[in-house]
Amino acid sequence: MKREITFKLNNEERKVEVDPGWTLLYVLREVLELTGTKEGCGYGECGACTVIIDGRSVNSCLYPILEAEGRAVTTIEGLRAASGELHPLQRAFVNEGAVQCGFCTAGMIMSAKALIDENEKPTEDDIKDNIAGNLCRCTGYVQIIDAIKTAAGGGRT
């Protein structure tokens, strides 16, 4: 039986009819058509589905949708400024060559955002720990780490 839940999605109040068995990822992708968040495994292993809930990075494929009631959810689509300008992390990922196939990118950026929102000057180890739940098969992570450093203001420009 469907239920209605209310949560804040990318700074907008949303009311959504959901099946209690659905995950947040399912609702984002299939109901709300926010396909920037990817499904790489469905088990919380790969991090491609990472979103931010109340300031914390979360694997949305494991997150029961009913838990989202009353919470603030940010997805990759919510990062750009209203003017259309890229978020500093998005800009850094592009500039530093941190994006190859791009399948992991949204989740990687969301994990990094949760980190730098909390810790303005993360060390390289902080960054590596932070994205340890985000699998990238293309880059070897070097340019991703550089990009996060740059966005946090601690790396090269």
Added chain:
Amino acid sequence: MEKFTLIGKNMKRIDTAAKATGEAIFSADLTLPRMLIGKALRSPYPHARIVAIDTSKAERLPGVKAVITAQDMCGDKWGVFRYTQDQQFLPTEKVRYMGEEVAAVAAIDEDTALQALKLIDVQYEALPSVFTIDDAIAAGAPQLHDAYPNNINVHVKIDVGDIEKGFNESYLVREDTFSAPEDAYFQGEPYAVVAQFDQAGNLEIWMPNAGPHMKAKPLSNVLKIPLNKVRVRKITIGGAFGGRSEISPADVICAFLARKAHRPVKIVYTREENTVATRQAHALVTKIKTGVDREGKVLARDITCHMDGGAYSSTGPIATSVPFLCMEQAYRMDNVRYNGYRILTNKPIRGMYRVHGRAFACGIDIQLDMIGAALGIDPLTMRLRNARQTGDYTPTKSYVASCGMTESIVKAGEKSGWKEKFGKLPPYHGIGIGCNSVQTGFPMGIRGGSQAFIKLNEDGGITVITGIVDNGQGNDNMVVQIAAEELGLTPDDVQLISADTEVTPSDPGSYAMCETFIGGNAVRLAAQDVKKKLFRIVAGEFGIGVDNLTARDRKIFVTENPEKSMSIAKAVRIALSRNESISGEGSYWPNVDPKREWVKNPYGQLSETFSFGTVIAEVKVDPETGQVEVLEVTAAQDVGFALNPQVIEGQFEGGVAMGGQGGMLSEFLQWHEGRVLNPTQFGYLVPLAIDMPKINNIIVETIDPNGPYGAKEAGMSVAMSAAQAYCGAISNAVGVYFHDYPITPDKIVKAIEEKKQKENAEVPG
């Protein structure tokens, strides 16, 4: 004035902003009106006869719109080559691996589709199975296909020079056997397909692919519709690494479901399906016998390699050859014999993988270390003494037009501090070196060349039309970079239409690292064609010769007098007003020997040019736990010319992660009677950010005479030689040469214990 404005410089890739904002659309992101969800029913048996399939209950389930079995197809068999046509997209008689597709449904949602699968009743008669190379070739073994006696799918035989003479003249001869189980591609994006037919019977289809034209032809064949009705569309692709090379049963099943249901259908693979039912990399057992002179120069090699190919041919003849070919390119070996056997087993299908056979490349290289140790020659010098050189011919008769192998060895050695470190590191520290080489394409029949078109707009902007596909490595950007450079435009002035079989001309696809060399050359020629036409117009207006003009900053100007110029937009408008064609066309056909064939004639020019790479790795091993800490990796590759250094460095680093860190430390598939026990990341350990070492990148440029701006390919040699370097470094640290890969902690602990026991036994009293 600088020679180039864009080429040779770090350039932000044109495709990455869309990926960083989540706007890039991958196959699973597509939604079409009235779209259904498709699912495949898979065999629970590794080998079984299909006695009967009853789909009636599934068909009656509300919400199910189509069910298909082999009955819906014509029984056609697919193969990359005529002589390897052995795979039906839905089998009629028997299944040959656990996970093979047997039937499929399309329903209004995923739950209904999954429920319908449970209602399909398949009666199987289980058959005896074979799961190892040895069992498969044993006398009386169950046979997978009538066409391949003794389950020998492919035998590649190469015999060059006189190996017996070479061994006789050798100062030292050794023979070793190396082995490794299968690896998984583990692309970020699980496989997905969307298909729909229009009223005229045209198929539109989206899926990850390494070449849209390579998908379109088999679809046309099996659907019995002309090629111009198959429209493989451009879509963002989440990695390939060789694993998206061929038609997939999912493509065909999706198209058949869409045609039967008269509605669009989407199939999205789970992570397990991606691991089991797309492609895996071969397991290998390689026996290598090498003879050298006193200085360590190889005089003869005899190699026998058995590869576990799984249930069907796939790219078998190529896959059986390439591990050898890479090494015959990397090192001089005048007298060499190679026998490669691809053996069929009741396991999932194996394809071409970015790291072509750990147990081959690492075997060749670590054996050089063993021989060097016996001769008192260090591993780096062993490489230098055997390194391929410019102007050489490979044993199978490919001319090597440019070769930076020696330079890559020397530079990697200097950067890593090899001289100061080798033999001088503390206990359980080690350093190792690996060298490799890859092709930039190979003879690919009528699809071996690439063509490109360029159309101009009246504002001076252009649209490039090319079949080149981007799997994530940056090919789209490479095309734009080249076209913009040639015509003096900015990347923003260039629109790209690519990898769409309705619109874009023939191209080999992203195989064997050929896109930069072949596709890049075609785009450059198309741009030069446009430039020539624009120059003719401007030269006429200015009353000067075409040779005196340059295109830059959206203008065409007199080279000697840059003040005098005309905007490209104006030149285009003049052409339009005169009804003068200024569209451009370019095509490039690589200089390869069309008579070369993988099995029948493995001699002749394989690829127009080759890349060469060296990796040096330094490691520290914990003797108690067997854990390996990689301290530093230095990757050097002759890329010809670095079109976009940042992209190349990303390829190097990704190559170290996949080939070295994953390929040599942690990645391997585990089995129980044909079932993959670790199809997901829980058990299949793909490197994470916390695992990665410091990486030094060294770009070596040899300016290939025929590559676009001298470019060859970016990063493949690194991916392969990284595995070899890790192997050498761990062996050096432990003091034991490893023969079985990956080198996991249990193997290291065991090797250390055995070494200690041996040493204790040797100490008297």
